Structure formats: structure tokens, C-alpha cells
Amino acid sequence: MLSRVRACRRGATLGVLVLGIAAVVVGCGPGEDSDSASSAKGTPTAKTVTCGKDPVTLDGYFETGFPLPKALTDEFTKQYPNVKWKIREDQFAVITQNAPRVLADDPPDLMRLPQVSELVKDDLLLNLDGYAKAFGWDGWPPSQLEQLRLAPGGRPRGEGSLYAMGLNFSMTGVFYNKKLAERIGMSAPPKTLAELDELLAKAKAEGMIPIQQFNGGATGGLLFPLQALMAAYGPTGPINDWIFQKDGATIDTPANVEAAKHLERWIKAGYFAKDVNAVDYAKMMSRFLDGEGLLMFDGDWESGNLDKQMPGDVGFFVMPPREEGGKQAAMSAPLTFGIGARAEHADCAAFFLNWVATDKRAREIGVEVGGSHPMGPPDAYMPSVKQGTVTASTLEAGSAIAEDNGAMDFIANATGAIYAKSWTPNIQKLVAGEQTPEGMLKAVQGDYESQVGG
Amino acid sequence: MLDTLDVSEDRPRAAVRPRVRSSAQPAALRTPAWVGWIFVAPALLIYAWFVLWPLVLTFQYSLYDWDGIGPSTWVGLENYSKVFTDPDLSKTIVNAFKLIVFFSAIPVVLGLLIASTIRQIAGSRLALVARTVVFLPQVIPLVAAGIAWSWMLSSTGLVNQFLSLIGLDGVTRAWLGDFSTALPAVGVIGAWVLLGLCTLLLLAGMSRIDQSLYEAARMDGAGPFREFVHITVPHLRQEIGVCVTVTVIAALAAFDIVYVSTQGGPGNATMVPGLEIYYQAFSERHVGVASALAVVLMALVLVCVLPIQWLTRKDSG
Numbered sequence: 001m002l003s004r005v006r007a008c009r010r011g012a013t014l015g016v017l018v019l020g021i022a023a024v025v026v027g028c029g030p031g032e033d034s035d036s037a038s039s040a041k042g043t044p045t046a047k048t049v050t051c052g053k054d055p056v057t058l059d060g061y062f063e064t065g066f067p068l069p070k071a072l073t074d075e076f077t078k079q080y081p082n083v084k085w086k087i088r089e090d091q092f093a094v095i096t097q098n099a100p101r102v103l104a105d106d107p108p109d110l111m112r113l114p115q116v117s118e119l120v121k122d123d124l125l126l127n128l129d130g131y132a133k134a135f136g137w138d139g140w141p142p143s144q145l146e147q148l149r150l151a152p153g154g155r156p157r158g159e160g161s162l163y164a165m166g167l168n169f170s171m172t173g174v175f176y177n178k179k180l181a182e183r184i185g186m187s188a189p190p191k192t193l194a195e196l197d198e199l200l201a202k203a204k205a206e207g208m209i210p211i212q213q214f215n216g217g218a219t220g221g222l223l224f225p226l227q228a229l230m231a232a233y234g235p236t237g238p239i240n241d242w243i244f245q246k247d248g249a250t251i252d253t254p255a256n257v258e259a260a261k262h263l264e265r266w267i268k269a270g271y272f273a274k275d276v277n278a279v280d281y282a283k284m285m286s287r288f289l290d291g292e293g294l295l296m297f298d299g300d301w302e303s304g305n306l307d308k309q310m311p312g313d314v315g316f317f318v319m320p321p322r323e324e325g326g327k328q329a330a331m332s333a334p335l336t337f338g339i340g341a342r343a344e345h346a347d348c349a350a351f352f353l354n355w356v357a358t359d360k361r362a363r364e365i366g367v368e369v370g371g372s373h374p375m376g377p378p379d380a381y382m383p384s385v386k387q388g389t390v391t392a393s394t395l396e397a398g399s400a401i402a403e404d405n406g407a408m409d410f411i412a413n414a415t416g417a418i419y420a421k422s423w424t425p426n427i428q429k430l431v432a433g434e435q436t437p438e439g440m441l442k443a444v445q446g447d448y449e450s451q452v453g454g
Numbered sequence: 455m456l457d458t459l460d461v462s463e464d465r466p467r468a469a470v471r472p473r474v475r476s477s478a479q480p481a482a483l484r485t486p487a488w489v490g491w492i493f494v495a496p497a498l499l500i501y502a503w504f505v506l507w508p509l510v511l512t513f514q515y516s517l518y519d520w521d522g523i524g525p526s527t528w529v530g531l532e533n534y535s536k537v538f539t540d541p542d543l544s545k546t547i548v549n550a551f552k553l554i555v556f557f558s559a560i561p562v563v564l565g566l567l568i569a570s571t572i573r574q575i576a577g578s579r580l581a582l583v584a585r586t587v588v589f590l591p592q593v594i595p596l597v598a599a600g601i602a603w604s605w606m607l608s609s610t611g612l613v614n615q616f617l618s619l620i621g622l623d624g625v626t627r628a629w630l631g632d633f634s635t636a637l638p639a640v641g642v643i644g645a646w647v648l649l650g651l652c653t654l655l656l657l658a659g660m661s662r663i664d665q666s667l668y669e670a671a672r673m674d675g676a677g678p679f680r681e682f683v684h685i686t687v688p689h690l691r692q693e694i695g696v697c698v699t700v701t702v703i704a705a706l707a708a709f710d711i712v713y714v715s716t717q718g719g720p721g722n723a724t725m726v727p728g729l730e731i732y733y734q735a736f737s738e739r740h741v742g743v744a745s746a747l748a749v750v751l752m753a754l755v756l757v758c759v760l761p762i763q764w765l766t767r768k769d770s771g
Contacts, residue, residue, distance in 0.1 A: 029518050029526035030511075030741070097736040100523045118739065122524045216631055218717035275609035277720040278631025417738040421542075428720035432633045435721075451738075 049134055051083050051348035058345050058352070060087040061108040063095060066301075068167060068335070068370040069112070072356055075365060079355075083348065096416075100124060107340025109349040113164055115413050116338065117245065120163050121154035126339040128162040131350040137162070137357075140377050141402065144169060147244075147333060147409050155452070158244035165353040166334020168372040171398050171407070172224060172299040173318040173330055175306065175390070180208055180294045181315070189317030191324045193232050193262075200271050203294045210271040212293025214284040215431060220412070220424035221281065222263065222272070222431065224297035224331070227411050228319035229259035231329035236408045243409045245452050251411070252441040260430075260437030267431055277428050299331075300394035303371035307389045316393040318401060329406030332398070333413070334375065367391070373398045415451045422447035509752075516745035522735070526742075533746035542722065543747060546730045547754065549637060550706045553726065556641025557648055557705035562697050564645075565652030566690070570682055572653075573660050585657065589650040596647065600714030603643045604630055607715075630716050636723045643711050648704060652697040659693030660686065695766025699759050706755050727751045 062069045073085045090098070096114040103111070103124035119125050132138050137145065144166065151160035176189070184203050190196040203210040214221035230239055234255025242249040266272065273279060279287075288296045289309050306314045318328045339349045356362045357376035364383040366374040371391050374380070385392045401407055412419035422444045429435035435443070516533050520526035537543050568588060575581045591599060606612040607629040614626040629639040667685050676684070687694075709728035712718065718725040718733070727747055735744035 029520070029528060030515055031520050031522070031524055031526040100521070100739070104523050118521065122521070124523070215720075216716075217719045273609075275628030275631050278608060278628035420733060420737050424719065425721040429633075432720065434633060 049131060049347045050351050051080055051345075053082055055082050055084070056345055056348055057084045057086050058109045058348055059343070060085055061095070061102060061111040062087055062089050063092050063112045064089040065091075068366065069337075071365050071369045072167065072362060073352075075361055076352055076355060079359075079361075083352075103340050107342045109339060109343045109345045110352065111338055111340065113336045113338045115416050116148070116164055116336065117150065117154040117157060118416050119154075119338075120150045124341050125163045126341050126343060126346055128165065128339070128350065131354070132162050135350075135354040136377075137165075137354070140357075140375070143402065143405065143407050144334065144375055148336065156244045156246045158240065158246070164334075164336045164338035165357075166375045167337055167353075167356050168366045168370050168374050169332055169334045169398075170299050170301050170370075170372040171330050171332035171394065171401060172228075172297065173316055173394070173397055174228070175288070175296045175298055175302070176315045176317070177288070177291060177294055177310075178313050178315050179291065184208075184294070189315065190320045192320050193229075193322045196320055199294075200266065201269070204270060209273050209287075209293045211266070211295045211297070212279075212284055212288045213272055213276060213297060214279045214281045215272075215276045215428060216278045216280045216283075218420050218424055219280060220419065220427040221279075221284065221297075222267075222276070222427045223410075223412055223419075223423055225266070226260060226263050226427065227331055227408065228297060229262050230256050230411075231406065231408065232319055232322050233259040233262070236329045236406055239408050239411065242448075243411060243414045245414065250445055251414075251448065252445040256441055257438055260441060264430060264437050272431070277431050300372050300391075300398070301370070303389075303391040303394045304369070305371075307391055312388065314390050316390050316397060318397045327404045327406060328401060329404065329408055330397070330401050331410050332401060332407040333409050335370070335372070367395070414448060417451055418444070418448060512745045512748055514745075515741050516749050518742045520741045521739040522741045529742065533742045534750070536743055537747050537750050542725075543730060543743075545722065546725045546727045546747075547750075549724065550708065550726050550751075550754075552637060553641055553644065553705040553708055554702055556638065557644040557708070558698055558701040560641075560645040561648040561652040561701055562694060565649055565656050565697065566687070566694075568649070568653050569656040569660060570686055572657060574678075585654070588653045591647045592650045592654075596710040597714050599647060600643065600711050603646075604715045607639050631720055633720060633723050636716055636720060640708075640712055640715055640724050643715060644704065644708065647711070648701050652701065655693050655697055656690055659690045663689045691766050695762060698762050698766075702758050702762065703755055706751065706758065 058073075060069070060073065070087065073087065077083055077085065092112075092114070095112055099111070099114055099119060100122060102108065103119060104122075107124075113119065113125075116125060128137075132145075145162055146158050148162055148164040148166070149160050150157050150163050174189075176186070180203070181187075184199065184206055186199055186202075190199055200210040211225065213225065227239070234253065238249065238253060239251070239256075242251045273287075273293075284296065284298075285302070285305075287293055289306075300316075303316070318330050321328055337353065339346050343349060356366065357374060358380065360381050363374040363376070363381055366372065367383045367385060371394070373395055374382075385395060412423055426435055426440045426443050430437065430440050517528065517530060518526040519529045519533075568584075572581045572584050575584075594602075608614075609626070609628040609631075613629065617623070617626050627635065629635045663685065667689075668681055671681050671685055707728050708726050709732070712724055712726050712729050713732075716724045718729050728751070731744045731748050731751070734740045734747065
């Protein structure tokens with residue numbers, strides 16, 4: 001192996017001299033051999049996984065702008081003073097782009113993770129099955145960890161070994177401005193899709209922007225209402241199969257076409273802001289906080305923020321079913337963290353992840369700071385939340401979704417590139433009238449097949 | 455501005471002497487050729503390491519299917535054929551050529567007009583102010599400029615406020631979010647940035663033109679327009695060449711302005727090769743395709759820029 005590398009180097013130096021072309025030798029391809037990448041330690045099974053008593057510094061790589069991980073690590077150090085943290089933060093987009101290289105070159109003990117399929121394929125994440133057994137994570141509701149399980153080679157997702165954990169699990173739905181709702185006579189959340197349509201029409205007639213959503217730049221935010229409509233029109237199973245890359249799965253189903261057509265009707269009726277293709281996430285938030293817009297499709301990570309900035313004025317509901325009393329579904333995903341395959345303090349990181357789900361104070365922080373439902377067994381301690389707040393209603397909705405088994409991962413997470421390269425341009429074209437609902441699903445399915453196959 | 459001519463006349467003619475001396479020097483005192491290489495070596499090493507070596511690597515990567523981490527497979531020229539056959543990729547090249555209109559044509563033409571106007575009022579304080587204002591965009595970081603422009607071009611931004619004010623409500627829109635206007639809007643930002651550079655370069659060139667030519671032309675009854683066409687523009691051949699070269703490269707290799715203002719959206723309407731390379735390499739992890747597109751982009755830049763260099767140099771030597 002070493003001699004081959006040297007031979008490559010020599011060839012390439014010569015290449016510099018003759019300006020390049022000679023350097024390219026078939027046998028000197030970039031990257032590692034598949035067999036050399038896997039050096040993950042044997043996963044422990046004993047129940048003695050702890051951080052020990054000696055001073056230890058854990059290497060963390062977190063997401064900028066989200067205070068929850070930092071709040072949890074601070075509390076952890078308070079309870080286990082021998083554990084210190086060395087944390088660096090980046091924007092999620094940066095983490096997404098750097099994850100493979102960071103995990104390969106300088107693997108953190110604990111890292112916020114983007115879509116994990118390709119990381120598992122490249123043997124960059126530690127298999128957590130041993131810890132799951134040791135800590136009893138296997139006894140939790142399976143839906144909590146389903147999205148973090150992968151078959152060997154990273155495909156399909158949703159089954160197989162556990163490669164990541166959540167600090168909590170968030171869910172999405174519809175936030176509404178109570179003051180504006182009052183003006184159109186909306187006293188309670190709609191019970192059916194038809195009722196929702198009626199409300200939107202009323203809001204439009206009143207001169208409001210019925211739905212404030214982002215869809216600009218490289219961020220297709222109309223996927224939030226689209227997936228909510230998909231869940232109203234059809235079962236969640238096929239959608240999850242598609243996201244998990246199961247063989248033969250397709251997003252181009254009759255139910256999804258109906259959902260996309262419904263979204264197109266909303267677009268054509270002018271229910272979104274006229275400039276929605278130029279609205280980014282921050283602009284959507286600032287407009288909604290300014291009272292411009294009746295509804296907003298978003299996630300419970302904003303609950304705390306909305307409670308603080310518009311106290312008492314915001315409500316939350318899960319997308320209503322088509323028939324009253326029908327099953328409800330929502331996008332719901334763990335706040336994914338993983339341990340590098342070659343991390344130095346894997347045991348301590350795993351102990352921390354278990355602590356986040358089981359420690360009383362950690363669960364309180366998860367709700368107070370994170371605004372989302374903690375992971376863990378169903379009978380675990382649940383912190384009390386002030387009634388009437390958005391946080392209370394999102395947590396409540398979370399339990400309802402769990403009852404209906406209606407959790408879906410985000411359709412943007414099907415592959416590493418499907419969001420930026422396929423969904424976003426296509427849904428922006430749908431807004432501009434340059435793409436049809438059928439055409440959009442066909443195009444996305446085509447890209448999906450080439451990405452999954454390739 | 456006649457003073458520049460006077461100075462050259464008084465200048466001592468010492469410059470000729472060293473040339474004579476060096477050729478007459480005895481062979482024993484002449485420094486051997488390898489000493490020159492020692493002086494060049496540090497720069498050459500850095501150039502080789504940071505420019506040539508990455509070039510070689512990029513070319514090598516372009517022949518493989520590789521995700522940046524795992525094992526790679528040799529695919530020959532497949533990535534190149536993908537660059538030309540995948541409409542998503544080839545369309546970015548078309549967009550880059552559309553940007554040339556905004557990044558090159560507008561700044562050079564407008565720059566010529568502005569520079570000659572400033573030249574006319576050279577003595578006044580207004581000329582200084584005008585020069586500063588026009589050059590300011592060059593000083594502002596591109597990212598800041600992109601953000602400021604995306605505010606101005608937003609649905610409630612300055613541009614639309616102005617249009618509404620003069621009764622053009624029907625035209626207002628989110629310029630960067632509209633399929634038909636996004637690319638031109640990005641082009642306008644680029645034109646604004648590059649106009650200052652072109653104006654300043656052309657102004658500097660104009661100050662080198664012999665004033666007696668204008669005097670002679672005026673005596674022959676030429677108006678300002680004929681002066682401009684027959685004296686100013688022909689004498690600025692080299693400066694115009696530099697302007698066109700720099701701006702064409704800026705258009706073909708555009709990244710920062712597009713990344714900040716639209717990120718390639720809506721619906722890939724403003725996707726350019728530079729941005730596509732970045733997405734292919736870092737979000738799709740198709741290092742091979744990204745490298746192939748990069749090599750194609752480099753070839754395109756050379757194909758566009760070399761004729762410009764040749765054309766503008768030919769007669770002026």
C-alpha cells in the first residue's frame with residue numbers, strides 16, 4: 001500500500017514538470033481503499049460504559065445558532081466535573097459539506113450530523129448497537145430511532161444497526177397568528193383539509209398573506225406544506241420507504257400527485273407571498289413575527305422563540321386529515337448526533353447521549369431550551385410546561401402523532417443532494433408556473449434514481 | 455496635462471548606459487545562469503505547489519468517480535461527456551456567457567463614457583468625487599455588496615420603492631426571485647462592481663494620450679464625438695483589452711455575487727459553473743464531475759481570453 005502511494009507521488013511530481021497529463025495513472029486513483037477505512041473499535045457491550053474518574057476532554061462539533069447542545073454539555077460538566085468539552089461550531093450547511101472530511105481526518109467524539117447514509121457508506125460513523133444494548137435504548141419506542149438505523153453500506157435506512165442518536169426529536173406542523181385568526185373568525189384549528197382551505201380563502205379575501213413560507217435561494221421551503229399535504233392524501237409508509245431508499249420506492253404516486261396539485265392550487269390562488277421565491281428562512285420568520293401572515297409551516301424548534309417574541313399570540317396545529325377524525329401525520333426527526341468511527345472517547349460520548357435521554361435535569365433542558373420532545377422510554381419523566389404556550393401545544397401534538405404512528409422523516413433527507421439539486425429547483429419552478437405537479441414528482445424521482453443508483 | 459511631456463524631455467538619459475555596460479562585461483564577471491534560478495526558486499516552488507499541483511490533481515480527479523473520501527473508480531472521459539450532455543451542467547455554461555454581457559459589455563462601454571466625461575471636467579472637484587463614487591464598489595467586499603443589493607432588489611426594496619414612486623407599480627417584483635429577471639439582476643450587481651475598475655483603468659489610459667493629438671483634431675474641426683471615436687478609443691486599445699479580459703474572466707468564473715444573492719436559484723435560473731462546481735464537489739460529493747467542469751471552465755476562459763489578448767496587443771506594439 002505504502003509503496004503504491006510513493007509510486008503515485010513520483011509519477012505526479014513528473015506530471016508537474018510536464019504540466020500534468022502524464023501524472024494520471026489508472027492505478028493511482030484518489031481516495032482510500034475500501035478495506036482500509038474501517039478501523040472502528042469493537043463496540044462495548046458491558047454496562048460499565050462511563051466517563052470514568054480521570055479528567056477527560058471531549059471533542060464536540062455542533063451547529064451554530066442552537067443553544068441546546070451547549071446547555072446540555074454545561075450541565076453534564078456540572079454533574080461530572082472530570083469531563084471538559086472542546087467545542088467548535090459551524091452553520092449546518094458547513095457541517096453538511098465538511099462532515100465526511102472532518103470525520104475522516106479529525107473525528108470528533110460527538111458531532112451534529114447531516115443526512116447519514118453516505119457517512120455510513122464510507123465507514124465514518126461508530127456503530128452504536130453495543131451501546132444501545134448496554135443502555136437499553138432498544139426498549140424505547142422504535143419510531144424514535146428508526147431514522148437512525150442503516151443497513152450495511154448505508155442503504156436502506158430505517159432498519160439495521162444504529163449509527164446515531166437524537167438529543168431530542170422535533171416535529172413540524174402549522175403555526176398560526178391568533179390575532180389574525182380572530183379577524184377571520186377562526187377560533188380553533190381546522191379539523192379537515194377542506195376547513196383549512198376555507199380559512200385560507202377567507203384570509204386571502206381579507207387581504208392577508210394566508211401562508212408565510214420561505215422558498216428562496218437554495219432553500220425550497222414549500223416542501224413543508226407539500227409533505228403535509230402528502231400525509232393528508234395518502235399513508236406515510238410509502239413516503240418513509242422512499243426517504244429510506246428502500247428498493248422500488250417511488251415518490252411519484254397518485255396520492256402524492258394529488259397533494260402536489262393541491263399545493264399548486266394554493267399557489268395559483270395567491271395563498272403564498274408574491275415574492276415567495278425570494279424569501280429565505282430568516283425573512284419568513286421576521287415577517288411572521290411582524291404579524292404578516294396567518295399561517296407558517298415550520299418546526300417546533302421555533303416554539304421557544306415564538307413564545308418569547310409573540311407571547312400568547314401563536315397557536316400550533318398538525319396538518320388536518322381529509323376526513324374528520326382521520327389519522328394525522330407530521331414530519332418528525334431526531335436532532336441527530338453521532339460518534340466518529342475513530343473517536344478517542346467514544347464510551348464517554350455514548351454515556352453522555354444516554355444521560356441526555358434519561359437524566360431528569362437534562363430532559364428539562366431539552367424541553368426548556370430545545371422546545372422539543374426528549375428521547376427516551378415512553379414512561380420517562382416529562383417536564384411540565386406552562387399551558388397555553390406554543391411549546392405546550394407542540395409537545396401535545398407530538399404525542400398525538402406518536403399515537404397515530406404518523407412520524408415521517410423530511411422528504412428532503414432522502415439523499416444527500418436531493419434537496420438542493422432536485423426538490424428546490426423543481427418546487428421553485430412550480431411556483432413560477434414553469435413546472436407541473438406531475439412533472440415535478442417525475443423529475444425528482446428521476447434524480448433520486450440516478451443518485452441512489454450511482 | 456502638458457506637464458507629463460515636459461518631464462520626459464528633461465529626463466537624464468542614464469537609462470541607456472547599463473545596457474551597454476552589461477553586454478561589454480567580461481565573461482568571468484558574468485553571473486552564471488543558475489543564480490537566476492535560485493532567485494526564482496521560492497516563487498516558482500510556491501507557484502508549483504499552490505497552482506500547478508492542484509491543476510494536475512484536478513485533472514486527475516476529473517477522470518475518476520470519487521465521493522471525496524472512499525475508494526475511487528476510473529471512468530475515463532465519462533465525467534466530461536456528462537458536463538456537455540447533462541442539461542443541468544451545460545446550462546450553467548450558457549448562463550456564464552449571458553453574464554458576459556453584464557460583466558463585460560456594460561462596464562467597458564459605460565466605463566468609456568464615464569471616463570471621458572470625467573476627463574472633460576478633470577480640473578474640477580466634481581471629477582474627484584465622481585471618480586471616488588464610481589470606484590467605491592471595488593473597495594466594498596463582494597459579499598457585502600451582494601447582501602446590500604439583495605435588499606435593494608427585494609420586493610419591498612429600494613428599487614421597487616422607486617418604481618412605485620414614478621408610477622411603475624406594474625413592473626415591481628422580487629427581482630432576484632423571478633425566473634426571467636434573476637440572471638439579469640445578478641448581472642446588474644456584477645456590472646455595478648466592475649464599472650469602477652474599468653473606469654479607473656480607462657481614465658489612467660486616457661491621461662497617457664498625447665494632448666497635441668486632440669489639439670490637432672480640433673484644428674481640423676473635429677467635435678467631441680469624433681475625437682472620442684478616432685483618438686480616445688484607438689489609443690485605449692490596451693486598456694480596453696485589460697478591462698475586457700478581467701471582466702470576461704469575472705463573468706465566466708463568477709461565484710461570490712451569485713452565491714450571496716441567489717445561491718443559483720430560483721430553479722437553477724442563475725446557476726453558473728463556479729457555483730455548480732462547488733455544489734457538485736461539496737454537497738453532491740461528485741468530485742469527478744466537479745473537477746471535469748472545472749477543467750472545462752478553465753479551457754473556456756482560455757479560449758475566450760487568449761483571442762482578446764492577441765487582438766488588443768497586435769497593432770499597439
